[in-house]
Amino acid sequence: MKSADGVLEGTLEKVPTGIAGLDEVTRGGFPKGRPTLVCGSAGSGKTLLAMEFLVRGATDHGEPGLFIAFEETAEELAKNVQSLGFEVADLVARKLIDIDYVHVDRSEIEETGEFDLEGLFVRLGFAIDSIGAKRVVIDTIEVLFSGLSNTLILRDEISRLFRWLKKKGVTAVITAERAEGTLTRHGLEEYVSDCVILLDHRVHDQISTRRLRVVKYRGTAHDTNEFPFLIDNDGISVVPITAAGLTHEATDERISTGIAELDSMFDGGGYLRGSSVLISGTAGTGKTSLGAHFAEGACERGERCLYFSFEESPKQLLRNMQSIGINLGRSLESGKLKIYSSRPTRFGLEMHLVTLQRLVREFNPTVVVVDPISNFLAAGTTIDAHSMLVRLIDLLKARGITTVLTNLTHKRDSPDEATSGISSIIDAWIWLEDFTEDDERRTSLAIVKARGLRHSRKIRNYKITSDGVKLAIERGGEATT
Amino acid sequence: MSDTSEWDTIDETWDLCLYVAGQTAKSVTAFANLKKVCEEHLNGKYTIQVIDLLVNPQLARGDQIVAIPTLVRKLPEPIRKIIGDLSDTERVLVGLQLRPAKSQAE
Known part of the structure; x- marks a missing residue:
C-alpha cells in the first residue's frame, strides 16, 4: 500500500x-x-x-x-x-x-x-x-x-x-x-x-x-x-513495557530457592528459571529471610544477584541476615551480589522503575530480589503501582531473570491490593503466615501456585533459626523430610 | 502626508539593509518601494545595501533574518526590522519610525 x-x-x-x-x-x-x-x-x-x-x-x-x-x-x-x-x-x-x-x-x-x-x-x-x-x-x-x-x-x-x-x-x-x-x-x-x-x-x-x-x-x-x-x-x-510481551522464553531449567526443603516442595528442584516468584506474608514471617536465602544460594553458585532492599540499608540487611546464618557479605565482596537500598516514597514511581531498570542493565544479574514490593504502593496511586510492578516484572522476565518479590500483607487468607493486581503475571506464589498454637507464635508456609510445576499442597511449619529457615515435618503426619 | 514636517529634520545618514534571497518578485518590489520612501522622506541622507542571502547565507544568522524580504534600519539606532514587500508605505514609515505609531489609524 x-x-x-x-x-x-x-x-x-x-x-x-x-x-x-x-x-x-x-x-x-x-x-x-x-x-x-x-x-x-x-x-x-x-x-x-x-x-x-x-x-x-x-x-x-x-x-x-x-x-x-x-x-x-x-x-x-x-x-x-x-x-x-x-x-x-x-x-x-x-x-x-x-x-x-x-x-x-x-x-x-x-x-x-x-x-x-x-x-x-x-x-x-x-x-x-x-x-x-x-x-x-x-x-x-x-x-x-x-x-x-x-x-x-x-x-x-x-x-x-x-x-x-x-x-x-x-x-x-x-x-x-x-x-x-x-x-x-x-x-x-x-x-x-x-x-x-x-x-x-x-x-x-x-x-x-x-x-x-x-x-x-x-x-x-x-x-x-x-x-x-x-x-x-x-x-x-x-520505561518500556517490554516488546517481548508474552513471548518470554519458557525454560525447564530449575533454580534453587536456596533452601533444600523448599526446593523439594517445588517438584523437587526449586523455582523455574526465569520465573517470577511472589512471597507474601504478614509482618515478621521471614519474607526477607527467604529472599536472602535465594540470593545467597545464587551467588554461592557463581550467579549474579541484584537485591533491591526497600526497607533496610545494605548494612542492616547484612547484619540481620548474618544473625540467622545467611552470609551475604561474602558475595558482596566477591562482586556477585549488589544491594541497592532506597525508599520508594522519596521519588516518584517512575524514578524507581527507571533506576531499577538501569541497574539491571548495568549489573546484568541472573537473579533479582525486590524486597518488598509493598513499599511501592506508598509511592503512588494503586493503579500506578500496579502498572509499574507489571512493567518491572515483565522487564525482568524478558531478560530471563529469576525474580523473587516479597510483599507485606495485612489481612490473612485474602490477597490484598498489591497482590490482586499482579498475581496474574506471577508464576509462583508462596504464602507465609503466623498463627498461635500452644501459647506460641508459629509460622507456616504454603505454595499457593507454581505454574508449570507439580508443587506440594501441604502447609508446612517453619522456624527461623541461627542457621537459616528450617521447615518442619509436614503437618498431617506424612513425614517426608 | 503633509504632517511630516517635524520628522523632516533629519541630519544623520540612515543606514539601511535590505535582505533578499535571489531576485524574486517580492524582493524587486520591496527594493522599488524602499527607494521611493527614502527619496520622499530622507532627503538623500541614506544608504541602501542589498544583501542577497543566496550569495552570503552566513549573514542570515548574524543579523537574525527569518523572513524575506527584511529591511533592517541599522542606523540610526535602535535597530528596526520591517518585513514584507514594503507595499504599505504608511506602515513602512511607522516601522522606520519616520511617523509615530499613533498615526497609523489615520
Missing part, C-alpha cells in the same frame, strides 16, 4: 534516538529522514528530549545535529542541559552540534506586505551543510505565530519547511506546545504524518510522574500505552 507521498507502509527506515528505552518503545527510533513531532505542555521535557536526540546522535551514532532554538539562546540551552550530563559546548566546539538561536520579537518587527520564511530556510540550509547535519531539531517553531501576525503565510511556510526538511533528508524533531483538546496549539500535527510523540507531566499526591506516548507512528505497530520516563543526570530514560 502506498501513501500520498510515496512511502511504502511498513518500510519506514528508522534512526535510533539513542535515548534509553525510547528506541524500544518506537521499535527502532524515529523515521529516518523525516520529521517527528514531539508535543507536550510547558515543562514536559520536549526540549530536553530533543537535545538528547541530538547529543546521542552526535556522540553515539556519528550524526551531527543542528538545533534551531526559538525560545532559548545557545548559552541558556547549553546551561540547561548541562545538568543532564550533556557537554553541549564541547560538542559545538567540535562541530558535532550547532545551535542557532532564532530571535523573533514582535515589538521590533513591522509587517508590510508579502513575505516568506526564506531567511530561515537559508539559515537551516547553510548550517546543515556546514556541519553535515543528519539530525535537526526545531524548538519550537510556534514561536513564529506570536512573533509574526500573518498566519496564512506562516502556515504555508511551515508546511513548506516540513517538505523541505524531508527533501534535505534530515531526521528532524519538531517540538510543539500542547493545547486544550488538540495535540498542538497551531495544528502542526497536520504537517507531520509519520511520527507524533506526546509528553505529559502530572503531579499526583505530590508525586510527579512524567509519561510518554506514541500517538502515531506510520507503518509501525506501536503501543498506545503511556510509558513513564525520567529525567536525571544521565538524560531521559523511558
